[in-house]
Amino acid sequence: MKKILAIALVALCAVGFAFANGASESTQNVSTDGSTSMEAVIGSLAEAFMIEHPEITVTYNPTGSGSGITAVQEGRCDIGLSSRALHDDEKAAGLTETVLALDGIAIIVNNSNPVTDLTLEQIADIYTGKIINWSEVGGNDGAIVLIGREAGSGTRDGFESITGTEDLCQYRQELTSTGDVITTVSTNPNAIGYASLSAVSDSTKTLAVNGVLPSEETVLSGEYLVQRPFVMATRSGEALSDAAQMFYDYALSSEAAPIIAGAGAVPLN
Amino acid sequence: MNIKKAKEDAIHFIFLILGLIAVGSVLVITIYLVISGLPAIREIGLADFLFGRRWASTAAEPEYGILPFILTSIYGTAGAIVIGVPIGFFAAVYLAKMAPRKVCRVMELCIGVLAGIPSVVYGLVGMLILIPAIMNIFNVPDGASLLAAIIVLAVMILPSVINVSLTSLQAVPREYEEASLALGATSTETYFKVTVPAAKSGIFTAIVLGIGRAIGEAMAVMMVAGNVANMPSLFQSVRFLTTAVASEMSYSSGLQRQALFSIALVLFFFIMLINATLLLIKKRSQEQ
Numbered sequence: 016m017k018k019i020l021a022i023a024l025v026a027l028c029a030v031g032f033a034f035a036n037g038a039s040e041s042t043q044n045v046s047t048d049g050s051t052s053m054e055a056v057i058g059s060l061a062e063a064f065m066i067e068h069p070e071i072t073v074t075y076n077p078t079g080s081g082s083g084i085t086a087v088q089e090g091r092c093d094i095g096l097s098s099r100a101l102h103d104d105e106k107a108a109g110l111t112e113t114v115l116a117l118d119g120i121a122i123i124v125n126n127s128n129p130v131t132d133l134t135l136e137q138i139a140d141i142y143t144g145k146i147i148n149w150s151e152v153g154g155n156d157g158a159i160v161l162i163g164r165e166a167g168s169g170t171r172d173g174f175e176s177i178t179g180t181e182d183l184c185q186y187r188q189e190l191t192s193t194g195d196v197i198t199t200v201s202t203n204p205n206a207i208g209y210a211s212l213s214a215v216s217d218s219t220k221t222l223a224v225n226g227v228l229p230s231e232e233t234v235l236s237g238e239y240l241v242q243r244p245f246v247m248a249t250r251s252g253e254a255l256s257d258a259a260q261m262f263y264d265y266a267l268s269s270e271a272a273p274i275i276a277g278a279g280a281v282p283l284n
Numbered sequence: 285m286n287i288k289k290a291k292e293d294a295i296h297f298i299f300l301i302l303g304l305i306a307v308g309s310v311l312v313i314t315i316y317l318v319i320s321g322l323p324a325i326r327e328i329g330l331a332d333f334l335f336g337r338r339w340a341s342t343a344a345e346p347e348y349g350i351l352p353f354i355l356t357s358i359y360g361t362a363g364a365i366v367i368g369v370p371i372g373f374f375a376a377v378y379l380a381k382m383a384p385r386k387v388c389r390v391m392e393l394c395i396g397v398l399a400g401i402p403s404v405v406y407g408l409v410g411m412l413i414l415i416p417a418i419m420n421i422f423n424v425p426d427g428a429s430l431l432a433a434i435i436v437l438a439v440m441i442l443p444s445v446i447n448v449s450l451t452s453l454q455a456v457p458r459e460y461e462e463a464s465l466a467l468g469a470t471s472t473e474t475y476f477k478v479t480v481p482a483a484k485s486g487i488f489t490a491i492v493l494g495i496g497r498a499i500g501e502a503m504a505v506m507m508v509a510g511n512v513a514n515m516p517s518l519f520q521s522v523r524f525l526t527t528a529v530a531s532e533m534s535y536s537s538g539l540q541r542q543a544l545f546s547i548a549l550v551l552f553f554f555i556m557l558i559n560a561t562l563l564l565i566k567k568r569s570q571e572q
Binding site for chain 2 (some may be wrong): 040050077078079136157158159160165166167168169172181182186188189190191195198199202203205206
């Protein structure tokens, strides 16, 4: 009986300590809200930032670019995240955009595919099913196999909005990760897929779009077309809280550049 | 004396709590699934949800019809049973009655390993070997299809089908077989006309367990089935109930997310149906 009592006491103490540690000093909060595509970038930035500033908590609410912009307009978050440039009316409504990074999307085919270059229109036609055979774009005879990402994926959203193929793509496969897309394209001679620029490797062939191969330079210069900006939206003429300003400055600093690159985007600074 | 009794009571109490954890988990999951699954069904409409033929959850005008998923899950599971159960069943008959001891031991080891392989490995092997093979053998542009999923599922249900059938075949009293042999039946006749009918309920249990395993599998299927919400057809890319939930959950929001919970609820209903069947089989075999 004594033993059981002792165990119970020890357990009680352990629980007590756990709670005591949880409810420590109050913390400052930076809230971000918006684009799901920016999850990796903001996630790794926030993680690195919170290691340097343990007294500040950065939260991220993945709701989509549109909701993030609305949220910052209505003052429900400190920084809105958008994976498209702000529209003029949104800027007129009192928002300032700061481009944090650029996101290049590579179009990949199997290494055995002789095609090296497609125009943006050809890519759109291929994904909407108007072009169905590789011979129509200068390749071998073979039905084109369209590989894409699942609904809700940021890469899919980016690709479809740049090529203007929203809700029109006739996918043969919808895979749930960049790695799966690359593996599938590398094993099927007639496949075409898209993946974040940072993730592609030698196992597949990256196509030039309108004659420009994607690279950090061509994405930065804007010559490579399948790209979009990652934007931080803030309320014009209204100062950020100290903590939010610190995070904002940190995200744009040269210190953050390798972290952004590590998360798959092209940093501007 | 009293201390002893108190000790007993305390231990009983602790075990009761531990037992209740399992029961509690089931209750919590059920209640949570029903609460989070019903709103979307109410908003979409039960008939539109269950019998709608088009799923486009992120389109400008979203549609949430899960008939393709339901049919795919049923066809895929049925296909896996049609291929996997005969193989598993005959393997079990061989192991129980005909195999030499050594072969039996090696095969049982292999089946154990097969049962322990994580489903992501099945998926990976399917992706890298099965899909290109289907592409080449059947001369289709892409091998990710219902057929690939059926083959992977058929292999995955083998261990449970073999093990349960094996146990029930071994449990048949030796006297039954001896009587049959004494009456002049050959050993093959004996196995199929005496042993197998006597082990009937165990074999049914094996099939139902196989169905349960096949219908609930997500990871391996997601990697080989292509995941496009088409109506099922053998060489088309298809999406199962499980993969419909798993593939979109990470980025979903709003009604889309709620609809995914509703799909999980439908899947849960199927699993309950399978468990009920299992209970019925057990009850019947006890009555006999």
